[in-house]
Amino acid sequence: MSKRKKLIVIGNGMAGCRAVEELLERAPDAYNITIFGAEPEVNYNRIMLSPVLAGETTFDEIVINGRDWYADNGIELRAGEEVIAIDPATREIVTATGERAGYDRLLIATGSSPFIIPVPGASLDGVIAFRDIEDVRHMTAAAKKGGRAVVIGGGLLGLEAANGLRTNGMDVTVIHLMDTLMERQLDEAAGFLLRRELESRGIEVFTEASTQEILGEDVVEGVKLKDGRVVPADLVVMAAGIRPNTSLASHAGLECNRGIVVDDLMQTSDPDILAVGECIEHRGQVYGLVAPIWEMCRAVADTLASTDGQGYGGSVISTKLKVTGVNVFSAGDFAQGDNREDIVYRDAARGIYKRVVISGDRIIGAVLYGDTQDGNWYFQLLKDAEDISENRETLIFGPGFAGGANADPNAAVAALADTSEICGCNGICKGEIVGAIREKGLTTLSEVRAHTKASASCGSCTGLVEQLMSLTLGENYNPAAVEPVCSCTELGHDDVRRLIKAKELKSIPEIMQELEWKTPDGCAKCRPALNYYLVCDWPEEYADDYQSRFINERVHANIQKDGTYSIVPRMWGGMTSSAELRAIADVVDKFDIPAVKVTGGQRIDMLGIRKEDLPAVWADLGKAGFVSGHAYAKGLRTVKTCVGMDWCRFGTQDSTGLGVRIEKFMWGSWTPAKVKMAVSGCPRNCAEATCKDVGIVCVDSGFEIHFAGAAGLEIRGTEKLGLVET
Template structure:
């Protein structure tokens, strides 16, 4: 049959999806259609997913061409390149190109792909702002690349990171701005994202997360990028890589059904039975795809239907992702945002930078994230696609296909036993597995302490302790008895609080993912017990560098109110030292009336509690209180709660000192300081102790000759009287002792440990030695406390001043969730 007699198929789009469909159709029947392909680019079909290696200089354009001009000619396919179709006449069954060329069709295939999203920023039209979708974009980037010149990539997704790596290889100084908390958040969980950021930073690429871009600056060309937080980054090139959207304009103008993408059925047919659509431009069962594997699956189905074959149609795709950056092994497939019905299996090898996480649901693998060792990615992906029951493989699944094939059984210790003898176990002391196992066998070692003494493994930082214990268990079998010691923080880790605090500083760990990877956490993202603790320990260790993680706070701390049993909230504004004023009382009364708050109560800490506030009203309630100069009393926080006072010498005939004034000064100096647990203070104006200072965490009892300072009191379920640590003569000494005591408590206590059990654990003499006897250490503790008070901690929405100022000057403390 001549080409004039065959039905006419027009393909709009010369990309990978359209031409793959043509290839599949030719395999079915090379004579089925007279085929014409319109392409917007003046080029043949090339592999777009290999643009990153072209940018990096690892490949040339010629090496990524999939179908050269000769292929089109050999297969009788007419290619009209560089002349895109601009309109479709469905009634006449014709298409018209930009140059005015009109062609008729019997079947039409839309493969129009997607368009890059351009953020509507001021300066987005300046020369030097590019996207990363085709070879023209690559050529613009290469033209801008200069040795050491600065470039900014907006978007830390797959394309953005590939663009950044390519530009860095071309000699540019690259910064990546990403709005989310970690890069590639759609493909990677927090732990894998952290490892990737660390690797890219080692390659000289600056990663700035939670970065909200404000504008692109320049006079006639790109010169800088301004962030909304006030930072400015110099740049001669800005790459927009924030995402894509289906290119549906042509289909919409033609009257086809369009939602997010061109709506198609299981056979890729549009709302017009003579028109098909595939690739990034389509929406199938509510889903749009931006990866190549689903496009090729669509192409097979669509080609079969065009050739007249049946089949079950396209059922949707399970997708997998790999980052195309040489030397970085990343694999992601399925879902990793598991719910409570799912189970996580996590493996971490900190020394080799390996992280693996599998997500199971009802004995089926539904998600996998691999970093550093992706060799089993295809196997996991196949298990996912086939929805295979993995229950028989459960105990060794994380170790990969090799273990499954070898029948490793149900003992996970075999994974450790299977490590090669040269595998390094203790990085600090360079001790390999073979040396440890030999020592265990030859010297009859049976305990961790003996292994430390003979091999030095686990004797330095201690992060390899768990691995050494597994080697002991694997080597000795039933003869091994694990040593008892401090309890682990939680089921996510083998480490106790003290070890974690020590290693955070010793290893310079400055983020929750960094801690979890280095200390080989046994869960992907921790739990409700360890995340708040790690958040606190990092805040305390690195106040200048660590950013508070709101996800690691309980609901009370996130909304600055205490949740009640009926689901409403309790709001407690701060009253400094128990003092208030007519203005503050009016503000409270107005809020009670305005928001119909049912209960108002005076608390035991000399404040007023507003009970029954609806969650949706919290931001507005706080806004009204803030406008009157009132801030949160932190009645929900692991922080300073109250400073209770009596009226003291100003009014009381027994008062010896200005207890109220001192209480106010103590509260204003220490409020907002993040601590292991709640912290209460009191100042009594005389030994009659009306403010109950002797059952507070830090208490001051005023006497004729000065001030007696007591610590470690607790008036809760387990009553504990505070103990005297010293007597001082001046208010300045009280302030210094108080700050030093708080900082010592902050740095030494475990998370959720009150001062009473902390002092019982470390001993009162230890506290006295640190803050009373050792003047130099007391001054250092006080200095660290004052430094931490200049940084936003307990109130992530408040921009704390860089100097200690009156607390009433601080910004509102509550933001809507």
């Protein structure tokens, strides 16, 4: 048996450890392996830092390789020990403590560092990056104090940070230099839809905005833009890009440009030193996404194991955004150019946009927003440079309609080759999943995750994996169990609601203890849900926990794009009086409120109120008899009315009085979504009752009751429930 060589890996992150995993599969006895990592942690999934920040999962749940993995594979882990120098002449590395360790082969996987824009104030306390778990811990601690956060950078990482901080209750502003969010991955149309979605969540977005200075003496207080605007801030997150960590390599005399230069075998200018991950430059390209890094890891493992491989030839990349509820996919080149054609599908009502870019009967780029289930299919056609001339007419509708066929729900995954990548986070192909299902008799999603790692990371490929299971198993497929409320529990919403009633649980701590919550205080996802259920189930006994509500509900106002708030007092049935109008005018003058708007719901909206003025504004409105119009809530918004038989020549019933009675009866109640109602005094329907959630149309013989209408992104007429006399 030949003597094992010494392999040192600098970097205990995803790239370094994945390369070691691939090496152990090929040559488990070839090396004595030592891994040095600057962080005092085991290998964890950095892709999942965003869900950790958002409170959707925990650090323990994103660990990829626990300490047992290192021990079981005979790997010496030196976590928390930074390597500060490489000496190629003696084949040694030097740690921060001065220790020297020799190697036969060296693998550099030092990743990248966040780009900190060089502006005054960048070193203030409260200015951080978003790259590792320690950054997440700092951000979570800051979010507990509330206040405002500014995220500099509207790329993939910046938007994930913004969403996580917003979920934690902070007021968030994104400052982006370019005119389109994620401009490297999205075209203008998709970027507009993304911005609209983020703003609907209360995230303020400034595009074409350049940071001039970060304000504050010892602690950050705000961000000043070059156009003179100042954005208040208690926390500033730098997410303006990354730079490959090349200093170790360059000081060791290795060739470096933007990254550490490697060949197709992942060898540096010193053939005994290899490099992989975000720190490398290959054929003039650097990569910051996980899918190409997995391809590099396979290539570097082939080199280290001296096995015949194809080497690394570069990557065509695709991107999926992981902000919860936002489905975005892009791949290839979608810039404007000569000899290119666009096929575009838009459905504004459903928030869906698809664009496929074609050149010479080949797909060269794709952007999908809202419906991304066909993304992998387009990506495979792009990578394979497949001729799409025969399917051109139906191409935009996906593989289910390829060749004019009727839609097949599993067509997208059935059309993929076995080599097609299903799980980008872990580099798992279709053939690997199908093979594991058949060979190991896997019938549930959890089993597939455990044996293949597919869908075990960010979860964006879960739908594809489930389609693949359905396609492979047919009737033997066992669909996944109910989705849990959050990562704090295994229970779904229905089970939690049932147990609250059955066990008579009447407080959030009682629920968490009795139902064995994994975390002592819950998270931003479960606490609002539990608070809602308790208010509904025990309205006379449970005291509403305002800290478990979202920020708009806590301050009874809607955050606006400039960081100010708007207030809409309730006006019963759209009726008001001179005294109420004077009170509103006095408040507008007293607090210098810049805008007053009559809404479509027959109310008055006051816009531009400073957050610190909200309590005093509500105090004055309360003295005048106003209550909140709940323009921010999942509850009753308005009951719109016409003047009815009191004034109208065509009125058949007292629509105004009925609307007032309904609103006074219903206001303050919580519902799963916002509710808008209306009462029209006659079939002429001046109050537009037939496009509301619940509408009443007065007729001579009584009242028509309508339901399930909509007049937002989706326009939908109501269905008629029936006619009642009283």
